[in-house]
Amino acid sequence: xxxxxxxxxxxxxxxxVYLLLRARTFPxxxxxALLSYAVNFFIFAMGRLRVGLAPxxxxxxxxxxxxxxxxxxxxxxxxxxxxxxxxLILALRANFDLGNDHVDGREPEVGE
Amino acid sequence: xxxxIAVPIVLPAFAGVAILLGARTSLRLQRAIGLAATAALVLVxxxxxxxxxxxTVTVYALGAWSAPFGIVLVLDRLxxxxxxxxxxxxxxxxxxxxxGPDARGANYHALFxxxxxxxxxxxxxxDLFNLFVFFEVLLIxxxxxxxxxxxxxxxxxxxxxxxxxxxxxxxxxxxxxxxYGVVGTLNMADLAVKAAQxxxxxxxxxxxxxxxxxVVFAIKAALLPLxxxxxxxxxxxxxxxxxxxxxxxxxxxxxxxxxxxLVFGAGAGQAANLAMPWLLPLALLxxxxxxxxxxxxxxxxxxxxxxxxxxxxxxLTAVALGTVASLSAALYYMGHSTFVLAGIFLLxxxxxxxxxxxxxxxxxxxxxxxxxxxxxxxxxxxxxxxGLPPTSGFVGKLLLLRSALELPSVIWIFGVVLATGFLxxxxxxxxxxxxxxxxELPTAAPDPARAxxxxxxxxxxxxxxxxxxxxxxxxxxxxxxxxxYSLLHPDDYIxxxxxxxxxxxxxxxxxxxxx
Numbered sequence: 001x002x003x004x005x006x007x008x009x010x011x012x013x014x015x016x017v018y019l020l021l022r023a024r025t026f027p028x029x030x031x032x033a034l035l036s037y038a039v040n041f042f043i044f045a046m047g048r049l050r051v052g053l054a055p056x057x058x059x060x061x062x063x064x065x066x067x068x069x070x071x072x073x074x075x076x077x078x079x080x081x082x083x084x085x086x087x088l089i090l091a092l093r094a095n096f097d098l099g100n101d102h103v104d105g106r107e108p109e110v111g112e
Numbered sequence: 113x114x115x116x117i118a119v120p121i122v123l124p125a126f127a128g129v130a131i132l133l134g135a136r137t138s139l140r141l142q143r144a145i146g147l148a149a150t151a152a153l154v155l156v157x158x159x160x161x162x163x164x165x166x167x168t169v170t171v172y173a174l175g176a177w178s179a180p181f182g183i184v185l186v187l188d189r190l191x192x193x194x195x196x197x198x199x200x201x202x203x204x205x206x207x208x209x210x211x212g213p214d215a216r217g218a219n220y221h222a223l224f225x226x227x228x229x230x231x232x233x234x235x236x237x238x239d240l241f242n243l244f245v246f247f248e249v250l251l252i253x254x255x256x257x258x259x260x261x262x263x264x265x266x267x268x269x270x271x272x273x274x275x276x277x278x279x280x281x282x283x284x285x286x287x288x289x290x291x292y293g294v295v296g297t298l299n300m301a302d303l304a305v306k307a308a309q310x311x312x313x314x315x316x317x318x319x320x321x322x323x324x325x326x327v328v329f330a331i332k333a334a335l336l337p338l339x340x341x342x343x344x345x346x347x348x349x350x351x352x353x354x355x356x357x358x359x360x361x362x363x364x365x366x367x368x369x370x371x372x373x374l375v376f377g378a379g380a381g382q383a384a385n386l387a388m389p390w391l392l393p394l395a396l397l398x399x400x401x402x403x404x405x406x407x408x409x410x411x412x413x414x415x416x417x418x419x420x421x422x423x424x425x426x427x428l429t430a431v432a433l434g435t436v437a438s439l440s441a442a443l444y445y446m447g448h449s450t451f452v453l454a455g456i457f458l459l460x461x462x463x464x465x466x467x468x469x470x471x472x473x474x475x476x477x478x479x480x481x482x483x484x485x486x487x488x489x490x491x492x493x494x495x496x497x498x499g500l501p502p503t504s505g506f507v508g509k510l511l512l513l514r515s516a517l518e519l520p521s522v523i524w525i526f527g528v529v530l531a532t533g534f535l536x537x538x539x540x541x542x543x544x545x546x547x548x549x550x551x552e553l554p555t556a557a558p559d560p561a562r563a564x565x566x567x568x569x570x571x572x573x574x575x576x577x578x579x580x581x582x583x584x585x586x587x588x589x590x591x592x593x594x595x596x597y598s599l600l601h602p603d604d605y606i607x608x609x610x611x612x613x614x615x616x617x618x619x620x621x622x623x624x625x626x627x
Binding site for chain 2: 020025028032035036039040042043045046068069072075076079082083086087090091093094097098103104105
């Protein structure tokens with residue numbers, strides 16, 4: 001499970017960084033989204049990967065998952081959503097105002 | 113438990129919501145609420161400073177969940193000073209904004225209040241993840257403020273700024289996650305205690321997490337090589353927003369001090385002082401680059417923006433030296449540079465408005481309408497920022513140089529600080545003589561309007577604050593000395609935060625049993 005999880009995070013980050021380095025706003029937004037998924041998984045894993053543990057502490061239960069990373073992930077997801085929405089609107093606005101979707105706001109002079 | 117600590121966060125939050133809900137249509141009402149809330153924030157900040165003045169560390173457990181399980185707000189001398197600085201810059205920026213710039217788009221005042229909430233929260237929180245949350249609050253408000261007024265340049269600068277900061281936020285989470293994974297706590301005081309006990313391969317992991325955080329703070333503080341977003345962003349923001357942003361780079365510096373002096377300071381075992389070897393050369397390079405940028409600046413705004421970068425370099429140099437005297441110099445310089453640079457950003461706007469089509473470009477153009485007033489203010493501001501006596505900039509640099517005397521890196525620090533000081537003097541003299549002396553007569557037609565009195569008041573207030581720091585340098589330095597001392601000897605801080613939690617058994621395992 002550790003290997004699968006780590007690979008998944010690695011692939012997400014790699015894809016995210018690749019898209020982030022594209023010069024067009026839409027791939028950049030997608031890259032940011034992938035990167036934030038990877039980060040969320042990463043935080044989640046920091047509470048250790050365990051299965052079949054009791055989610056709620058009761059008498060007689062000694063093993064339970066760490067609730068803090070779950071709370072952190074929830075916060076990170078909410079913030080990530082808001083930021084993605086904002087950057088999407090900004091990218092659209094830039095496309096309308098500047099007439100292109102290049103991250104620098106103008107087409108490069110030499111062909112890409 | 114005193115509730116005053118929460119006020120700098122709660123007050124702007126409520127004011128922002130009140131403006132959004134109650135005053136959507138009336139700009140006048142928005143201005144009134146905004147000004148009243150910021151003025152109240154100044155008063156609260158003064159109360160907090162008095163409370164922390166003698167070194168008392170006050171801890172406020174949100175929802176009465178005690179540390180390290182709940183989130184705490186902590187007020188010490190550094191936090192109190194930062195909150196007061198924020199409030200003072202904010203009120204001046206707002207006095208300037210109500211004369212017109214705020215009418216160029218919707219929701220300026222609501223965003224402004226949310227920005228203040230994020231800033232104060234970041235300065236007061238005692239929890240690393242909470243710091244991330246407040247970073248996001250202040251960033252999302254700053255995105256809105258940066259784009260205020262619209263226009264192609266702002267949108268273009270906005271994309272770079274937003275995307276860059278979002279990547280920074282992702283890195284922040286990775287760093288925080290790594291630290292939590294190793295230590296099992298995010299409370300800064302608890303972290304400082306537990307980081308010292310980590311050893312072996314775990315310590316390497318902890319150091320990696322901590323250094324990832326350094327990258328994030330370097331982005332916020334505009335430390336080389338991550339500071340290239342700053343000139344474009346600050347150069348395209350509306351003047352009062354740029355003035356408020358003068359405090360934004362200080363958030364990065366504050367976080368650097370908090371994390372690398374308090375948490376990963378001298379007492380952190382294997383991770384002790386891990387950022388300092390990186391910080392010193394980078395800070396000196398930042399100082400050089402910022403000054404060169406200022407010399408090469410083609411308009412006043414980018415000149416001011418590069419001066420911000422140079423001031424960041426100066427402060428982080430002082431932080432990296434890591435002695436009480438140098439840290440105290442950093443804190444003093446932080447106050448000085450924030451006030452003066454905020455004033456310069458506002459002043460540049462005033463000058464640009466009176467130069468017709470040339471605006472703030474450094475080229476021969478018509479004279480300004482009020483050369484004596486604007487020239488006088490410009491002179492006062494740039495003499496301070498270049499660090500000539502008898503201004504606050506001189507005191508700050510003197511403190512820094514004096515603290516470096518005994519250290520092995522003294523040659524580098526003296527060389528760079530003095531040379532860049534001279535170069536920045538060249539840069540501002542060139543700009544000043546170009547704008548005020550190299551003019552075509554008669555003045556550029558059509559006759560530009562005189563500066564509105566309130567705008568001048570805002571600038572004079574900011575410069576007066578910096579001057580007051582020079583006049584009352586004795587008490588101010590005494591205060592920053594105390595703040596620096598308690599940062600380097602954080603026992604009081606740690607004890608105060610963890611005192612309440614002693615009742616709870618320390619052996620509660622995290623992570624359901626592992627590692």
